[in-house]
Amino acid sequence: MRVVGLVAVQHRDPSASSFGRHGLSDQQLLAIFRTMLMHRTLENRGFQLNRQGKIPFASAGEGHEAVQAGAAMAFARGKDILVPYYRDLGLDLGIGLTPYEVLLSLFARAADHSAGRQFPHHYASRRLGVQTISSVIAAQLPHAVGAAYALHYRGERGRAVLTTFGDGATSEGEWHESVNFAAVHRLPIIFLCENNEWAISTPLAKQMGQPDVYKRAEGYGLPGVVVDGMDAIACYAAVKEALERARSGGGPTLVEAKCYRFLAHTTDDDDRTYRSREEVEARRKDDPVPRFERLLLDESILTEEGMEALKRSIREEVDEATDRAEVMAYAPAEDLYRDVYADGWQPWRGEE
Amino acid sequence: MAVVSNTSSTVMNNVEAVRATLYEAMRNDDRTVILGEDVGARGNVFLITKDFIKEFGPERVIDTPIAEASIVGIAVGMAMEGLRPIAEIQFADFIYPSFNQIVGEAAKTRYRSNGEYTCPLVIRAPYGGGVRGALSHSVSVEALFYHVPGLKIVAPSFPADVKGLLNAAIDDPDPVLFLEHKKTYRLIKGEVPDGHYTIPLGKANVLKEGTQLTAVSYGLYVHWALEAAAQLQESGLSVEVIDLRSIRPMDKTTILRSVEKTRKLLIIHEDNKFGGVGAEISAMVAEEALFHLDAPIRRLAGPDVPPMGYALPLEEEFMSSPAEMAQAMRELVEF
Numbered sequence: 001m002r003v004v005g006l007v008a009v010q011h012r013d014p015s016a017s018s019f020g021r022h023g024l025s026d027q028q029l030l031a032i033f034r035t036m037l038m039h040r041t042l043e044n045r046g047f048q049l050n051r052q053g054k055i056p057f058a059s060a061g062e063g064h065e066a067v068q069a070g071a072a073m074a075f076a077r078g079k080d081i082l083v084p085y086y087r088d089l090g091l092d093l094g095i096g097l098t099p100y101e102v103l104l105s106l107f108a109r110a111a112d113h114s115a116g117r118q119f120p121h122h123y124a125s126r127r128l129g130v131q132t133i134s135s136v137i138a139a140q141l142p143h144a145v146g147a148a149y150a151l152h153y154r155g156e157r158g159r160a161v162l163t164t165f166g167d168g169a170t171s172e173g174e175w176h177e178s179v180n181f182a183a184v185h186r187l188p189i190i191f192l193c194e195n196n197e198w199a200i201s202t203p204l205a206k207q208m209g210q211p212d213v214y215k216r217a218e219g220y221g222l223p224g225v226v227v228d229g230m231d232a233i234a235c236y237a238a239v240k241e242a243l244e245r246a247r248s249g250g251g252p253t254l255v256e257a258k259c260y261r262f263l264a265h266t267t268d269d270d271d272r273t274y275r276s277r278e279e280v281e282a283r284r285k286d287d288p289v290p291r292f293e294r295l296l297l298d299e300s301i302l303t304e305e306g307m308e309a310l311k312r313s314i315r316e317e318v319d320e321a322t323d324r325a326e327v328m329a330y331a332p333a334e335d336l337y338r339d340v341y342a343d344g345w346q347p348w349r350g351e352e
Numbered sequence: 353m354a355v356v357s358n359t360s361s362t363v364m365n366n367v368e369a370v371r372a373t374l375y376e377a378m379r380n381d382d383r384t385v386i387l388g389e390d391v392g393a394r395g396n397v398f399l400i401t402k403d404f405i406k407e408f409g410p411e412r413v414i415d416t417p418i419a420e421a422s423i424v425g426i427a428v429g430m431a432m433e434g435l436r437p438i439a440e441i442q443f444a445d446f447i448y449p450s451f452n453q454i455v456g457e458a459a460k461t462r463y464r465s466n467g468e469y470t471c472p473l474v475i476r477a478p479y480g481g482g483v484r485g486a487l488s489h490s491v492s493v494e495a496l497f498y499h500v501p502g503l504k505i506v507a508p509s510f511p512a513d514v515k516g517l518l519n520a521a522i523d524d525p526d527p528v529l530f531l532e533h534k535k536t537y538r539l540i541k542g543e544v545p546d547g548h549y550t551i552p553l554g555k556a557n558v559l560k561e562g563t564q565l566t567a568v569s570y571g572l573y574v575h576w577a578l579e580a581a582a583q584l585q586e587s588g589l590s591v592e593v594i595d596l597r598s599i600r601p602m603d604k605t606t607i608l609r610s611v612e613k614t615r616k617l618l619i620i621h622e623d624n625k626f627g628g629v630g631a632e633i634s635a636m637v638a639e640e641a642l643f644h645l646d647a648p649i650r651r652l653a654g655p656d657v658p659p660m661g662y663a664l665p666l667e668e669e670f671m672s673s674p675a676e677m678a679q680a681m682r683e684l685v686e687f
Contacts, residue, residue, distance in 0.1 A: 081433070115466045124465035131432055132465035136456050142422040143457070146429020146437075153385065153411055153435065173449070177422035184417065339467045340501050342525040347501070348636070349554030349598075350605025 019299060022237040024073070026301050030310075032073050032094075032232050033292050033302075036065035037311065039090035040289055041318050042102050043263075046120065050267040054326070055106050058120055060263035061087045063230075066288035067194050067257035069094050070235030074243050075162055081151075083131045083144035083163040087194070089121050091164065096128050099317050103325030110331035115338075138165060138172035141191070145178045148187035148252075160188040160246035162239070168199025170213050179254065183222045186251035190242045193254070194229065196261035201274035214256035222252045229257030230288040260286060360546045361512075367537040369511035369544055370476070371400045373518040374438065376548065378408050381436060384522070387414040388423055388440030388476075397442060398478065398537060420446050424453035424475060428527075431473040432461065436522065444479035444531065445488045451496075458527040459502030473527040474518075479507075480533040480572055480622060482671050486662035489534075492571075492623035492654070497529055498600045498632070504553055505599040507531040509574040511542040513597055516551030523550060531599075533571040540575060554601035558610065562592035564685045566610040568633060569620040570596040573672065577620050580677035589685050599629055607633065608641055615646040618684050620677060625653035647687035652680045 021029070039061065046058030061068070064087060072094020075082060084091055089102065101113065105123065108116035113123050114132075124132030131147065133140045144163035151159050169175055170193060182189050193213045197204045204211050217224025223245075227238040235257050242253035260283045264271040271280075296302040302310070364372065377384050386401060392415035395402030405413040416423050420441055427437035441447045447454070454475065461471035481490035498505050506521055506528060508514045514532070521528035559574065560581055569577045574595045581591040592610050596602060611617050617637055619630035630651040637649060652672055654660075660670035 083429075113466060113468065114464055117466065118464050122464070124468050126468055131429070132461060132469045134456055134460065134464065136452055139425065139452055139457055142425020142453065143429030143432060145422070146426040146431070146435075147433040148429075149426060150430050150433035150435050173419075174421050174425060174453075177417065177419040178425070180417055181419070181422055181426060339463045341504075342462070342470070346601055348604040349601035350603050350608075 019295065020233065022233055022240070024233065024236065028073060029296065029301055032069045032236070033296055034310065034314070035069035035072060035090055035094040036232065036289050036292060037314050038093050038099065038318070039065045039068065041314050042093070042099060043089060045103075045318055045322060046106050047267060049106060049322075055108070057267055058106060059086060059266045060261070061089055062262040063196060063260040063288070064194055065090050066232035066292065067192075067229040067235045067259055070232040071162065071164070071192060071239040073236045074240035076243070078129065079159045080243065081129050081131065081144075081147050081159070081161045083140050083147065083161060084133065085140060085165050085169070086119065086121055086133065086135050087166065088164055092121070092123050092128070092130060095130070097123060097125070099321035100324055103321045104328065107325050107328070108330065109325060109328040110335070111328055115331045115335055138169040138174040138178075141165065141169070141174050141178035144189060145182050145187060148182060148189035149185065152185065152187050157249060158247050160190065160243050162190045162192060162243065164192045164194060166199060167193060167195040167197065167204055167213065168202065168207055170216070171207055179220050179222070179252075182252040183220045188246035188249070189252045190239060190246060191252065191254045192239060193256045194259055195256055196259050198261045198265075198275070200265045200269060201271070203275075212256065214254055217254040220254075222254060224254045224256070226256045226258065229259030230286045230291065232288060232292055259288070262287070361543040362546060363541055364511045364544045365538050365541045366511050366514050366532065367398055367400060369514035370518065370532060371402075372544070373515045374401065375404070377438070377519070377522050378404065378412065382412075383434065383436045384438065385412045385414060385430065385435055386438045386440065387416050387427060389416060389418055389442045391415060391440055396440065420449040421453055424450040425457065427473050427475070428453060428458050428461065428471055431471045432469045436472055438474045438476060438522065441475060441477040443489050444477040444493045445491045447477055447493055454497065454503065454527070454529065455500050459500050462526065463502060470525055471527045472525050474521045474530055475527065476530045476532060478532045478534045478537070480535055481660045481667060482535040482572065484662065484664070484667060485534070487658055487660070490660045492621070492659065494531060494599050495623050495628045498629060502526065503600060504528040505531065506553060506597065507533070507570045507599055508597055509533070509536060509571055509595050510540065511544045513551060513557070513595075515544050516549050517553065517597060519548065520550040520553050524553065528553070531571070535572045536575070551597070554598045554603055556603035556606040557595045557597055558592065558606065559595050560591070560593040562590040562614060564590045564614055565616045565618060565681055566592045566594060566607070566614045567618045567620060567677075567681060568594045568596060568607060570599065570629075571622060573620050573622055573677070576672070576674040577677050579674040580681055583674070583678045584681055584685070589682065591681050591685070602633070604636060607637065611637055611641050612644045615644055616684050616687070617645070617649045618652060618680055619649070620652045620672065622654050622671065624656050624659065625651055626656045628653050647684055650680060650684050652677060
């Protein structure tokens, strides 16, 4: 990692032979790949179920697998707090969300974390350390800062907050307000930008005049790091370093992972209306999943047979989760009225 | 239903009551933090938190950047992670940038997480006119928020209620928007019981009993409605005056019992008339007590123009005076 002033720039070495593990064991590398494959398989399942008319909606994170699986490996389960955005299925899986929980969310069943109230992939779980989010862009960032303030205020060294967002979120006022406040108080938080170049149909060039989000860090007075978001190990290393700095009282970091959104925004979007197939196909060469697969095979971390077995086990697990979740019940209609307030649902108070 | 642990009391104005209550909250619970613009070194623009920073330190009395969306949003995150934040919006007029954080985030935290996360948060905001505050230091914001499930809204009028309701808001497990009328800050004094007590959110207070008309109000106008009702009493007209105190939840029982007795209803508020709190009360009474009424429901409320011009005649035209209230009461009693 080359450090330029406050800005550290991560350069991916293009040569596979000088593969740097950043301390990751074979087991951890396999776990990262498993998360990536599971992420992709589950999102494909979401699209399939939508096209079959079984679920109303699914979103897509294809192209985000490396950054999310890498960041998840750096996250300390049971200690760190994740304040994600809605395109973070891989991060959620990487820190312990199960395929069954994902399918419950897709099918909006009663046993879902939100009991079927939320859109898919808006998980809230104390068990996993994932805060509840809405779909409003950048609205979760102040919450992440507030959580980081709570850790800082209680002197809880060894814990940090990881919050994530897309490139579009960096245009929101709350993005600025949050990064600024975290810098003022040197809070234990990582702002991880998953820059996929597209905010639904709006390309990066219409979103910002300076396409390098990490360069903004200097203006706020915190370190900024850029990393190849298609390289899971590089993403792991960048997020790990930032998390360790935060956990030890070193303050916040802005990490930009440059990735790409290969699919439409959601099942309700048609990206052919705003970007060419040639652009998307040209970017497929960067696809992080085959790239990581090739690395594991080249480095003999996994055999061809092992790879096939892994893929088969993931397909089976997703099929099994789909079958299990599909037959689960919806929450009863009365559930609409629960959890508005601790003391019941009532704009009026008094004896009825 | 105040739970008073001590029968002694102290005379305070509303600003002193807010200050004393916040001070006790900070003393009693180190999870409590105050954050907002100029709450620290300056001690808030009304001096409500004066010297708090010296006693409790800058980590608990946080001078924030000027950024209302994140003042509320950061408080939401603090609340989700176990602190008990009290966020201050310096003037209610500045609350608009934080609208999503209040309506879309704080109010939905419990619901969208199936109860897994909660948002025990108090947002204090000085509001209201009659202080030559012009277009950006005069507004009433309650109607913009009282539509929102998941949110509670309190607007006390008297120092003793300020204390009891602010304590209840701080103890509440859900987000509460606590509205303090600026004009009452130093104008209104009263006995405040010593010691800790709470007044339940959603309980109105019948301030003056009467038989010929129910006047429902909140905030500054409660005091002027009382003045108007006292004037009418001298000419033998009997007006019951109800201070709502809480806007959401709202005390249906007290309103209906009174209307069923007096058979006439006047709703008085400073906020704009169209879509104001009076509209909901009118609809509720029309739905539930129409055949108890001997006259159409009447609303005396702010005109439907931006509140409120800086020049004195503009401000006076916007505000309702005790004389106008007395006139409206008389007309309705005599209907």
